[in-house]
Amino acid sequence: MKKKLISIFLTTLFTFSYVPPTLATTSSTTISPIINRISGQNRYDTSSAIAKQGWPNGSSNCILTYGGNYSDSLAATPLAKKYDAPILLTESASLTPITRQVLIDLKTKNVTIIGGTGVISSSVDTELQSMGITANRVFGNDKYETAIAVAKQVTSTPSIIFVCTSDDFSDALSISPIASIKRDPIILVPNNNIPDSVKDYISSNKSIVKSYVIGNSDEITDNVVNQFPNYERISGNDRYSRNIAVNKEFESVFNLYNTIVTSGEQFPDALSGSALASKISAPIILVNDASPNDTKSYYKQRLVNASNSGSSSSNYNPSVYVFGGTAVVPDSVIQELGQGQVITVSHLSAVNVTTTAGTAPVLPSTVTATMSDGTSKMVNVNWAGRALSQPTSAGNYIVIGTIAESTIINVIATVTVADVNPVAIxxxxxxxxxxxxxxxTSDGKHTLEFHDDGTLEETEVLTGYTNIYKEKYSFSNPTRIRIVNSSWAEDDNFVLNGNRLEISNLGISRIRGNSNNFSNTDSFIHPSFSQSSISSNYVFTKVN
Incomplete structure (x- = not known):
């Protein structure tokens, strides 16, 4: 019988569920961090408060540095990290009373003094011993030798070193939590020459494979830098831009949820806080009364990143630790840094793809996202496990991918499949x-016989024997067959195209039926053939 064609094309034997796109809100969300100010009446009080905050359960080890000068203290933070120890400040001639009390409160057993007796008097050693505390000194004849002595205590086989000027505390402070987290030493040098102690350290440590130099040639000249193995400069126009450059370079080592803010003009509070910064894996952000825009932007982005990583069911408030009182870091400076603002996706560009039956569609790897602040950018799409393989029939398909931009957002692709030779239903x-x-089937082992009385016979030729199954069949629509007997029923999609019949049994790898006399239940095993692009389908060819 000659088929009459109509203008409705065949649809595929498998479908993809449609899920409406989930877009983020079109308004930006303001993030208010939890501000933790750690301060005291003076630098010694503040260092003690930082120690108690970071080591609430006590600390067997403490690092003791001179509170009147930063030079010997700059390289001490990696050693504090090694011993899981706070850094405490003291006066030169004797232990500052608050420092003494904190050592008692922390139940400290070992103190490492940074610097010689010209910096912290030997009377401090005696005082510590009278408290039942073992005192050890790490020092050299000058600040460069002291830094080298500390470096040797940090690791005996350095692979990475950080090189900073000894003439300013800010660069060493910026790198201190990073060097500590990575357990790499900090080396100090003057502006235009390299001390013998540093030369000897470099020559005796062939394990060094990378030297990060913090600062421009104004801070450390090229003739100094050139003597360090495989060096890389991290520079900026001033201490604040270098601070942000350092933090961005090593952003991956930081915890998302904690940020340190401290003065870029006064060293004592910041030096004490560097040990806590490394303990909680937080960057140190240097500020002044008028913080640069780069500093504000970096601070806000930290808040956004922390918020984005939190639970989608609640607003996550990141923590900011401010070292020093309002005389050192005024509240107005923190307010000026601003609050983070989450920029969300308000609209995604449409994805429309066309292909032909039997050819996998090529889905785009990126789409254009319009953000809630009015800007646009390209974002990556993940189609993993969701793309069509090789659609066998014409039709429209919905494929769902995702992007990760502030939150997980669905991307909807409409795939139009055109049949190479369109066949009407x-x-x-x-x-x-x-x-x-x-x-x-092409292997001749499986046969279907459709009779005009509504009976279907299925024959399966196996090794040494043949199974024959009988049941009733009917059609609910031109692409849906129902197969039944007295105990079960099965509905299957199918496509009839001339002498080709393809049946999909909806994920069931066999058509089941009763054998011969309807009394024995058996199964029609899924045949092996290559005509269908869908592995769970049967393909039959008409023979008469």
Whole structure:
């Protein structure tokens, strides 16, 4: 019988669920961090408060540095990290009373003094011993030798070193939590020459494979830098821009949720806080009364990143630790840094793809996202596990991918599949006529015989024997067949195209039926053949 064509094209045997796109809110969300100010009446009080904050359960080890000068203290933070110790400040001639009390409160057993007796008097050693505390000194004849002595205590086989000027505390302070987290030493040098102690350290440590130099040639000249192995400069126009450059370079070592803010003009509070910064894996952000825009931007981005990583069911408030009282870091400076603002996706560009049956569609790796602040940018799309492989029939498909931009957002792709040789759908009456007869798989082992009385016989040729199954069949629509017997029923999608019949049994790897006399239940095993691009389908060819 000659089929009459109509203008409705065949749809595929498998479908993808449609999920409406989930877009973020079009308004930006303001993030208010939890501000933790740690301060005291003076630098010694503040260093003690920082120690108690960071080591609430006590600390067997403490690092003791001179509170009147920063030079010997600059390289001490990695050693504090090694011993999991706070850094405490003291006066030169004797222990500052508050420092003494904190050592008692922390139940400290070992103190490492940074610097010689010209910096911290030997009377401090005696005082510590009278408290039942073992005192050890790490020092050299000058600040360069002291830094080298500390470096040797940090590690005996350095692979990375950080080189900073000894003439200013800010660069060493910026790198201190990073060097500590990575357990790498900090080396100090003057502006235009390299001390013998530093030369000897470099020559005796062939394990050094990388030297990070903090500062421009104004801070450390090229003739000094050139003597360090495989050096890389991290520079900036001033201490604040270098601070942000350092933090961005090593952003991956930081915890997302903690940020340190301290004065870029006064060293004592910051030096004490460097040990806590490394303990909680936080960057140190240097500020002044008028912080640069780069500093503000970096601070706000830290808040946004922390908020974005929190639970989607609640607003996550990141923590900011401010070292020093309002005379050192005024509240107005913190307010000026601003609050983070989450910029969300308000709209995604449409994704429309066309292909032909049997050819996998090529989905884009990026889409254009319009952000809530009015800007646009390209964002990556993950289609993993969701893309069409090789659609066998014409039709429209919905494929869902995702982007990760502030939150997980669905990307909807409409895939239009055109049949290479479009085939019109038959009516049920046409199907009932065209399906009558015998159909076989390409290997000849499986046969379907459709009779005009609504009976279907299925024959399966196996090694040494043959199974024959009988059941009833009917059609609910031109692409849906229902197969039943007295105990079960099965509905399957199918496509009838001339002498080709393809049946999909909806994820069931066999068509089940009763054998011969309807009393024995068996199964029609899924045949192996290559005609169908869908592995769970049967393909039969009409033989008469």
């Amino acid at each position: 038959l009516t049920i009456q046409q199907v009932q006529q065209e399906i009558l007869g015998t159909w076989k």
